[in-house]
Amino acid sequence: MTRFDQKVCSACLMFAILFSEAHVRVADVIYTATSGGLSVSADGGDTFTNKTTAHGLGDDCVRGVYAAGSTVYAATNGGLSVSIDGGNTFINKTTAHGLGDDRVRGVYAAGSTVYAATNGGLSVSADGGSSFTNKTTAHGLGHDHMCGVYAVPPAPPSEDIPDIPTGLTGTVISATQVRLTWRDSNDNEDGFRIERTDSMSPWITVTMTGANATALSALRFSAASDNPDLVPAENIRFGGTGETRTVTLTPVKGMSGTANVTVSVSDGSTTAETDFALNVTTGPELSAEARLESDGGDTVAPGGVLRYTAAISNTGDRAAEGVRFALPLPGNTEYSADTAGAVIRSALRTISEKASDPVYDGELNQLEWTGDIAMDESAEISFDLRVRPGTASGEAVSFGGTVAYDTDGDGISDITRNTGGIGDGSADSEVRITVEGCLPGDTDADGIIDMKDAVRVMRTLSGTDIGKICPESDANGDEKTGPEELIYILKKLAK
Known part of the structure; x- marks a missing residue:
């Protein structure tokens, strides 16, 4: 491959022209197999950084490298170790991945095909x-103990090597x-590879881009409707950027019909x-929300x-007549x-209008309401x-009310909405509150204020009743049961 360098922000970015199976070797990165690890030089052999099992090698004894x-x-000696980041880190392959033996004495690769000489x-x-498939004497090898391996690479293409971009x-x-720009000098390359290095590490591929490609940011979008009304x-x-783009269509309010929309994308x-x-x-478009309040x-x-x-709100563009709301108690x-x-x-007026009152159905134990809701009203x-x-x-x-609306008058509800949700029927469409404690004056917490509560207060004051009294029955907030509670109870009973 042919490349040239450009310094940007104290980091070196490498640009390479790619073409089919044609390479020009540049010896700026050196890998050395040693008995104490794999030594890597990024400066032509002046200095080395050693990689060991701490970086993922199968063993510190390295017998070959490609x-x-x-x-x-x-x-x-512990497997074939593979790095995809220029030798910074490795993933080790062993007999579990199909190697004939964990002791690997040589390695060669041609494209995605890898040959490992093992014991x-x-x-x-x-x-x-x-993953690997192992070949042995059963396939014609002279011995299962390999000493090395080499494969003849395919011949380079006959066409000329592309010129360096400018x-x-x-x-x-x-x-x-970092934004890179360049001028293409050829029309026979497959694409471009961008690599980077900090001058101390091997070159690492950042991205690939095809020849004659257009940046996503430079694409032009347009759309047309066959029904502009x-x-x-x-x-x-x-909207959106890069690979994620959106198109939002907003019909004219109050209009109905069909519009055929054509979206076009062009690179010029x-x-x-x-x-x-x-x-x-x-x-109409109905939604329902509910709240439950307690002191x-x-x-x-x-x-x-x-x-x-x-x-119950109507956010549609037409009034809803005969909306029915049912709430089982x-x-x-x-x-x-x-x-x-x-x-x-x-929202158009400050004074609310009286609507028909809800009706309680004792047989079903539910509250029902029927009425009309104009657009933008609730x-x-x-x-x-x-x-x-x-x-x-x-x-x-807990409550879960239901709004039903028959849009076409056929007796079948076409719109159904649950309070707190849009027709999902889930627990989220319920409002709930927890029963705890008791009312002021309800000393026995049975939910009723009666003479039993008054008698219990009198017996407590006289010391003849030491039973448990509900703390929330304290009527005056002094956290005691006294004459004030007795007076409060008697006043309640007198009403």
Whole structure:
């Protein structure tokens, strides 16, 4: 190969012209097999750096070596050690990979074919040394104990060696990027290889690029729509960089139909195209979210009150008429009568409009609402419910409401949405809260404030009852059970 050097940011970048099986040898990197390791010189033999088993060699005794570019094969007493980074690190191959013996006395490679002379036969690899097939006296060898190996490389092509490119320059882009530019002097090369070195290490391949290639950043993108009323040219946007590019199509709001879009990519001489059809339908688009609120934050006591609110939004381009919302109530709660209501909210006005009230279905134990939601509006439905007395501490109160909408009036729901999610039906579409503690005055934590609680306070004050009292029944926050709790309970009972 022919190459020339360019200094960029104190690192040396090598540029090489590639062509079919033609090489010009340059002796700037030397590999020496020694009994104490593989010694590597990057300065023509003036100085060496020694590689041992600490760098992955199978054994420190190296009997032979072969190198092609940044790939190095070292024949050791412990296997064939292969490096793909110019001898910095090695991966060792042994009889487990098909070698005839771990003691390798010589090695030669031609392309991806590797020949290893071992004490147990000639081992041949067709995949760059990943696996081997062993040849022995059974295949005609004079002896299984190999002394060395050599293969005649194919003849170089008859065409002329390409000339060295001209005008190589390097520009530092960042701490990790360098931009190289050059002028091609030929039309018969296969491509270009970029290598680098810090002047102390062997050349390492950075990347390969084909001949007459165009940088990804220089590609030109365009798109056309056969229905500009639906998808005009200004609504087609390209994004991304390099190999990752995106095209975003934005139909005109309120329009429906089909647009056939053609996307073209050009490097200045060749253009590639792809076509696809975009079908646009208009109509409502519903989503539902819900929240569950308690004075206790994320917990509620037995007998405590919860406030449930669901918001159903229409982000489509047409009103949704006859939207139905159904919310089954959990078995550990009961609906608080006359607390349900609904309003319609809009970003275009500050005052909410009254909507039809939700209806409680006692047989199904669920709350139901039916109403219309215009585009860019939302229906907010809310009501109170009470945690049933006797609900065990640690039990969860969870909800999962469903929004259904029949777009074509055939009696079948065409749009279904779950609260907190978009129709996924998962646990994420539920809101939940945990039952813990008790209400103020509910000394026995049964969810009911009654005379039993008053009697228990009086017996506690007189010292005749030493049973456990729910800590949260403290009515005045002094962390004690006293006359204040008795007065609080009696006032509750008097209402």
